[in-house]
Amino acid sequence: MTSRAEHSGKAPVGQPVLRCQGLQKVFQTHRRDPGMRGLLRSFVARETIEVPALRGIDLSIEAGEFVGLIGANGAGKTTLVKVLTGIVPATQGRSELFGEPSFELSDAAKSRLSIVMGQRSQLWWDLAPLDSFLLLREIYRVEKSDFDLRLEQLARRLAVTEQLRIPLRHLSLGQRMRMEILGAFLHRPQLVFLDEPTIGLDLVSREEIRTILSEINREQGATIVLSSHDMEDIENTCRRLLILSEGRLLYDGDLVKLRERLFEKRAIELHLEPHAAEPDPAVLAELCGADVQLLRSSAGALSFAVPAARVQPFLAQVFARLAVRDLAIERTPLDVLVRELFQREGEG
Amino acid sequence: MAVHPQVALLLQATLYELKKVTAWRMGFFVREIARALLRPLLTIFMFQAVFAAQGATELGGRDLDGTVRYLIAVAWIEGLIFHDRMLDLAEQIFQGYVTKYLVMPMRCFTLALARYVQFSITQTGVAALLGIGGALLLPGVWPLPVAPEALLAALVLALAGSYCFLLLYFLLNSIAFWLEVVWTLLVMTRFVTMFLAGVMLPLSWMPEPLARALEYGFPYWSIAGPAEILLGERPVSDVWTGLAVIGVSITVLEPLRRVVWKRGLARYGGSGM
Ligand SMILES: Nc1ncnc2c1ncn2[C@@H]1O[C@H](COP(=O)(O)OP(=O)(O)O)[C@@H](O)[C@H]1O
Numbered sequence A: 001m002t003s004r005a006e007h008s009g010k011a012p013v014g015q016p017v018l019r020c021q022g023l024q025k026v027f028q029t030h031r032r033d034p035g036m037r038g039l040l041r042s043f044v045a046r047e048t049i050e051v052p053a054l055r056g057i058d059l060s061i062e063a064g065e066f067v068g069l070i071g072a073n074g075a076g077k078t079t080l081v082k083v084l085t086g087i088v089p090a091t092q093g094r095s096e097l098f099g100e101p102s103f104e105l106s107d108a109a110k111s112r113l114s115i116v117m118g119q120r121s122q123l124w125w126d127l128a129p130l131d132s133f134l135l136l137r138e139i140y141r142v143e144k145s146d147f148d149l150r151l152e153q154l155a156r157r158l159a160v161t162e163q164l165r166i167p168l169r170h171l172s173l174g175q176r177m178r179m180e181i182l183g184a185f186l187h188r189p190q191l192v193f194l195d196e197p198t199i200g201l202d203l204v205s206r207e208e209i210r211t212i213l214s215e216i217n218r219e220q221g222a223t224i225v226l227s228s229h230d231m232e233d234i235e236n237t238c239r240r241l242l243i244l245s246e247g248r249l250l251y252d253g254d255l256v257k258l259r260e261r262l263f264e265k266r267a268i269e270l271h272l273e274p275h276a277a278e279p280d281p282a283v284l285a286e287l288c289g290a291d292v293q294l295l296r297s298s299a300g301a302l303s304f305a306v307p308a309a310r311v312q313p314f315l316a317q318v319f320a321r322l323a324v325r326d327l328a329i330e331r332t333p334l335d336v337l338v339r340e341l342f343q344r345e346g347e348g
Numbered sequence B: 001m002a003v004h005p006q007v008a009l010l011l012q013a014t015l016y017e018l019k020k021v022t023a024w025r026m027g028f029f030v031r032e033i034a035r036a037l038l039r040p041l042l043t044i045f046m047f048q049a050v051f052a053a054q055g056a057t058e059l060g061g062r063d064l065d066g067t068v069r070y071l072i073a074v075a076w077i078e079g080l081i082f083h084d085r086m087l088d089l090a091e092q093i094f095q096g097y098v099t100k101y102l103v104m105p106m107r108c109f110t111l112a113l114a115r116y117v118q119f120s121i122t123q124t125g126v127a128a129l130l131g132i133g134g135a136l137l138l139p140g141v142w143p144l145p146v147a148p149e150a151l152l153a154a155l156v157l158a159l160a161g162s163y164c165f166l167l168l169y170f171l172l173n174s175i176a177f178w179l180e181v182v183w184t185l186l187v188m189t190r191f192v193t194m195f196l197a198g199v200m201l202p203l204s205w206m207p208e209p210l211a212r213a214l215e216y217g218f219p220y221w222s223i224a225g226p227a228e229i230l231l232g233e234r235p236v237s238d239v240w241t242g243l244a245v246i247g248v249s250i251t252v253l254e255p256l257r258r259v260v261w262k263r264g265l266a267r268y269g270g271s272g273m
């Protein structure tokens, strides 16, 4: 029998809590064309297709780290979390948590683990969060006194004390996510995966959640892996950054260093007047100097990557040449980052 | 305070299941009480019609009153039998909700077991109310147990048989890892097992060899068998035969359920996340 959650949430710092090597995951799925013909055809000969979601991931995370996992939609973030936590088996390669194979975790290892899925509630929909937490207390075998203390602290910090007794389905999205986070940290896990926990939340809630995660990581030494498709979630919280693209790790390293090298870019999206003439290719060429890139151009919309220091002159130039109706400036856009990384890979 | 942790979890989970079913009081009464009343009433009307149409005074060894008593007893006991709609596991597998349990230090089956315990507690309560109410309101029609031992034997058989149904439905739900036809399978299974259990037709109306064969199945010993013991048509000592049949069924179903679940997990994609 395992100890009744006597561990403090701290694993010895400097030892890997997670390790994987050559990790691959291929999903099998079926293709079906729309309509009656597709239905009939799939009935006679179903076409199985393979979707490679992870194409060889090597990774090692040490106790106490706060790791950001970033990637566009479909990059494989959720799949990576699912394989690492043993929810689904890997197709190939090895994955270990706390020294045990991910897909065969013992109950002792599982009680040191926690996961928050932005897309799927871990709590029971029909119950008040408090009821769910009491059930979790039983599942993770947390001592009552410890549980009460922890619940009180976390609820206060997450500002959800008032909502503990209201059925989960009556809470707002932001409150629900806070409850999910509360539930995930109740048993003082040593390793916590959060898969897009801020998806769909407003800016203030996102900021608050990031702050709380940082605090918990610092104070309790819990290892945290936070995934997001939004660079902003990662930028101010994580020390280490993983960039996933099409099932491959494109970057694994220090966030600050990467930022120094690459982050000083802005994505500028322009919407042109609807009835204006198509922009002259010569004008576009003129706008794109050595340091400005045209990322996308579609009917009436253009998107550029511009060095932060060049934004002002660039905009002046744009307004002089194009009939702009609307514009948006985004910091550290993910696709710019990924593109740059790919380019460097190609050059080096 | 040396409660085994799995038992403590089971108790806590059962408590929640009880909380859930009683959360909507109106719903609870409509579902549990009305359903329990409706079935026997409909059955009585149906068999009155059958007897009238046949002009018969006796069918399969029972007169009309005897048949009505038997059918009420069967419906009464059936209320104790774990229902396929009590498990939403297949749905959880499809929607990806099941994933949360996979990272928790517990067995998924414990929660299903909690449902069974909750169901057994609630339904035993409902059946007791129904039995008392029926005996008071429909004297002469309502089946009275021939002896307290007969009542106890029927209850034990029904609850043990109900556990077989839990295992069977858990197993069928796990097929959701492979196929999308689980609901059809469940409905078919329910239909077939209720036939085998003598719910849709008294066994005595069936051809002799078939009826004999059915007496080796747990469905029979979950419902019709206990009803016959209750009414004194079988000696109370037959409870041991019934428990033996149910015991064998459990030893077959339990490992099967585990294997199917384990195999299912190995091919789980965790979709919907
Ligand atoms: N259960 C599944 N069956 C088939 N394909 C899947 C399944 N889960 C994910 N995929 C595919 O794997 C790829 C990676 O998905 P996912 O890990 O969810 O990406 P992300 O979380 O980064 O948005 C996508 O192409 C997705 O369509």
Ligand SMILES: [Mg+2]
Pocket: A077, A078, A079, A195, A196, B273
């Ligand atoms: Mg995802």
